[in-house]
Each structure stands twice: as structure tokens, then as C-alpha cells.
Amino acid sequence: MEKHKVIIVEDDEITSLNLNMSLQKHGYSVVAMCDNATQAKSKIATHKPDVIIIDISLQESNDGIELAKTIKQKYDIPFIYLTSYSDDDIISQAKLTEPYGYIVKPFDPGSLHATIQMALFKYQMENERKEDINSLKVDKLNLEKLLYSKRVSDKPIVPFGKDYHLDISICETFYKGKKIKLTKKENAFLRLLVAQLGIVVSFEQAMNYVWDEHGATENSVRTLVWRLRNKLETDIIKNASGIGYYIEE
DSSP, X not given: OXXXXXXXXXXXXXXXXXXXXXXXXXXXXXXXXXXXXXXXXHHHHHHOOSEEEEETTGGGTTHHHHHHHHHHHHOOOOEEEEEOXXXXXXXXXXXXXXXXXXXXXXXXXHHHHHHHHHHHHHXXXXXXXXXXXXXXXXXXXXXXXXXXXXXXXXXXXXXETTTEEEETTTTEEEETTEEEOOOHXXXXXXXXXXXXXXXXXXXXXXXXXXXXXXXOOHHHHHHHHHHHHHHSSSXXXXXXXXXXXXXXX
């Protein structure tokens, strides 16, 4: 079984050595031990580790947090903070870099191992989710095929929710026979939901389809949904917390 490669970034020599011994006892391969951010960047580029352990207060400054920002922007590698701090401001800054875990000094070897395993598991799940999202991307042609398959007999009508229907021949939405005035983006998002009734449309799918990947964010999707809900007569758009939205089939 291949050992997971770890880089330690810690400027206290004793802590660094203890980490190294504990990690090796648990079957990890420590490929580098660094005491500053500059050295760490070089070693990360060279070794491409599976996980990085970073002391938040490198050189008695925020170098650990700044290093984490670089890792997040430049490398796709999970990192874990090592800290003796309980200062709310420092923790708040650290949270913004979205670490995969925290280890508090003095560390417990068992907790160290568990934290690393959870970080690696979370990282794997995130990558699998990204792959699933990419495989579920809906282009305009496939969406039309999905909508066409949901028609009522030979009519260009796709019913959804209660008393709603989408007329795919004219790209308009109706409630109890009355047309709902929607913007181009609102209409596109609703068509995406209707084409996949009962399936969650992720933020990524919405951004790719509605905005064609041009500058949209999750907040763009949330704002669009808020406007759309205000125009619909009933609350048919459901939340999938942190993932996206769906309409029940």
C-alpha cells in the first residue's frame, strides 16, 4: 500500500521532530520538514504531497495563513493547521482559507492520525463530487431532449409542480394557464430545473448553463432563485443545502 506523503511546516524544531516521529509510526511518508513559508513553497512544488501540516504562527506572524492561501490558489492539496492559538481573530482569518482540519498543540498522536485521515477522506469526496458534477453537465441540446421526453403525449407541454406547465415550443412558463413573465436567465434556470425534475441542479450546473461560465458565482444563482421565487405563485423550488436547488417530481 502506498504511503501518503506529508510535508510539515513548523518553525519549532521539537514540535516538528515529534510530528515526524508520530507520522512515521502511523505509516505516513514525511517528504519534507520546513520552518518557513518560502522553503515550504519550494518543497511543495517538488514533492507534491498528499497533505500539508502548517503551523498558523510561522515566524511569530501570519505566514502560515499566507502560505495556506498560496496552497489554495496554486495547488490542489489539502492542508491542516497546527495551532496553539485560541484567539478569535486568528481563527477567523484561518477559517477563510478553508482548511481540512485543525490540530491543537500539544498534539495527541491518535488525534493527529484521525485528523489527517478525515482530511484525506473529505478531499477525496470533494473530488468525486466535482467529477459527478462534470459528468452531469447539461448542454442546450441534451436539455431539449430531456424536456422533449417529458411532454404530455404529442403536445409541447411539460407539466411540473402543481398547476404549472412549460410550453417548450415557445419557451414560456404558465400557472393555471396564465403566462409568467420571466427574464431570459430566470427562464433558462427554470427550464434546467424542469428538465431534471426530482434531481438537484447544482450551483455549478446552473452557472455553466445559465451564464455559460462567464463570471457567475453561487451568490448569482441564489439571487436568481430569490427573484424567480417572487414571480412564481407557489413555493415549488426547494433547497438542497449547500448544493443547489430542485423541483419535486
